Amino acid sequence: MIEFENVSKVYPGNQVAAKDINMSFERGQFIVFIGTSGSGKTTCMRMINRMIEPTNGRILIDGKDIAKMDAVELRRRIGYVIQQIGLMPHMTIYDNITMVPKLLKWDKDKQRETALRLLERVGMPESYLDRYPSELSGGQQQRIGVIRALAADQNIILMDEPFGALDPITRDSLQTLIKQMQQEMGKTVIFVTHDMDEALSLADRIAILDKGELIQFDTPDNILLNPANKFVEDFLGEDRMNQARSTTQTVDQIMYRYPVTINKNQSTLQALSKMREHRVDSIFVTDDDGVLLGVVDVFDIDQRGRHNEPLTDLMKTCVYVPENTKIRDAIYSIMKLGYRNLPVVDAEYRITGIMTRAAVVESIYNSVWNEEETAEIVVPDVVQTTPTDDSVPPELQQVLEETESQEPAADQVAVTAGGDLK
Ligand SMILES: Nc1ncnc2c1ncn2[C@@H]1O[C@H](COP(=O)(O)OP(=O)(O)OP(=O)(O)O)[C@@H](O)[C@H]1O
Ligand SMILES: [Mg+2]
Numbered sequence: 001m002i003e004f005e006n007v008s009k010v011y012p013g014n015q016v017a018a019k020d021i022n023m024s025f026e027r028g029q030f031i032v033f034i035g036t037s038g039s040g041k042t043t044c045m046r047m048i049n050r051m052i053e054p055t056n057g058r059i060l061i062d063g064k065d066i067a068k069m070d071a072v073e074l075r076r077r078i079g080y081v082i083q084q085i086g087l088m089p090h091m092t093i094y095d096n097i098t099m100v101p102k103l104l105k106w107d108k109d110k111q112r113e114t115a116l117r118l119l120e121r122v123g124m125p126e127s128y129l130d131r132y133p134s135e136l137s138g139g140q141q142q143r144i145g146v147i148r149a150l151a152a153d154q155n156i157i158l159m160d161e162p163f164g165a166l167d168p169i170t171r172d173s174l175q176t177l178i179k180q181m182q183q184e185m186g187k188t189v190i191f192v193t194h195d196m197d198e199a200l201s202l203a204d205r206i207a208i209l210d211k212g213e214l215i216q217f218d219t220p221d222n223i224l225l226n227p228a229n230k231f232v233e234d235f236l237g238e239d240r241m242n243q244a245r246s247t248t249q250t251v252d253q254i255m256y257r258y259p260v261t262i263n264k265n266q267s268t269l270q271a272l273s274k275m276r277e278h279r280v281d282s283i284f285v286t287d288d289d290g291v292l293l294g295v296v297d298v299f300d301i302d303q304r305g306r307h308n309e310p311l312t313d314l315m316k317t318c319v320y321v322p323e324n325t326k327i328r329d330a331i332y333s334i335m336k337l338g339y340r341n342l343p344v345v346d347a348e349y350r351i352t353g354i355m356t357r358a359a360v361v362e363s364i365y366n367s368v369w370n371e372e373e374t375a376e377i378v379v380p381d382v383v384q385t386t387p388t389d390d391s392v393p394p395e396l397q398q399v400l401e402e403t404e405s406q407e408p409a410a411d412q413v414a415v416t417a418g419g420d421l422k
Helices: 042-046 071-077 092-098 099-103 110-120 126-130 138-151 167-186 195-204 220-225 230-236 236-246 267-277 300-304 327-336 355-369 394-404
Strands: 002-011 016-023 028-035 058-059 078-082 158-162 188-193 205-210 213-218 261-263 282-286 290-298 339-347 353-354
Touching: 002 042, 016 058, 016 213, 028 042, 028 195, 042 058, 042 158, 042 188, 042 205, 071 078, 078 138, 078 213, 092 099, 092 110, 092 126, 099 110, 099 138, 110 138, 110 195, 126 220, 138 167, 138 282, 138 355, 158 282, 167 195, 195 220, 205 220, 205 230, 213 220, 213 230, 213 261, 220 230, 220 236, 230 236, 261 267, 267 282, 267 300, 282 353, 290 300, 290 339, 327 339, 327 353
Parallel strands: 028 188, 028 205, 078 158, 158 188, 261 282
Antiparallel strands: 002 016, 002 058, 205 213, 282 290, 339 353
């Protein structure tokens, strides 16, 4: 764990580069510092390995004040990648990769084995070890820079705009590489960038700096959904925030909250009556606790349920989604897999709502047309495609009429606690 406690840095001439910064991050996280030029990113990063000493406050690593540690020792424990990677031009690729392991006096076999393993990881053959950086393409040099940062097996790695000057494709593939390796190896990476897309795609947590102040420190999703102030909003841009609403919102935020349900102990004709009352063509079957068991539609009843059969005889299983499903995943199921709607269940599998095509379409419109809020769906008719009276076949109409007289009991639908999905 790395903690900043009231950390300030004032350069001579009263130049404030860090102003009373408080934040902490866990081991194994990918932390991104972002801000405009001169906002204090490099300063904050370099204070972690004491290349810069704070004017006030303390930085703790695993609870220990780094000011009390030996600075050289500390720097060896922390990897550091300077802007544009900075391979040593007069050293071979092998010597570049093993620079820090050599300083740490690893034995030769371990150094070689590490260099080979990492080189293989970035898809380069052994022969490259004897080349000089100038004999590699720019992108290949960057890859070497990334693996060099990982070679010494330090747990913490600082990277100051490592991909700043790269073309978008090379940059993309290096971002994927560093993120994968960081996760596989469980490293804590602190990464500086100007680029919000880079920050959003890599970070577990983003620290947004402005004029030496920490404006917001949070997950990408939270920053997108709840920007701390106008500065953060401007930094994110409206497009990203709108897009985020549709990709980070969960189905319970836009679902229709009153799905039509019926208790499993009811009969087909009672179901039909309820469907008619609510003008829907299918109905979700639940147990006494409101747990979703399946679905029955009007056509099943037409074909097999005309004689007041128990609902459980006709009930079909149905696909459902948990409340915390991302809207974009529900969109995929509804639009691409062709489900008409998806029941939404809570942790106990009780049905709490229904995601409809209409809600999905609305959320896509909103994200495309930059509307402020995702509209709430209030019209139950669109929830499950409603058959108009004319669309009901005559024989079914008759069944419906016969059923009308049988009033369904008011408390058929229990939506209380307990139960497992059977
Ligand atoms: N050695 C120094 N002496 C005086 N002022 C400094 C020194 N180093 C940095 N500064 C000032 O401190 C502020 C923060 O600098 P820092 O290098 O941390 O910014 P940064 O966010 O990394 O910027 P960039 O994106 O341009 O790299 C700037 O205003 C800078 O001019
Ligand atoms: Mg900088």
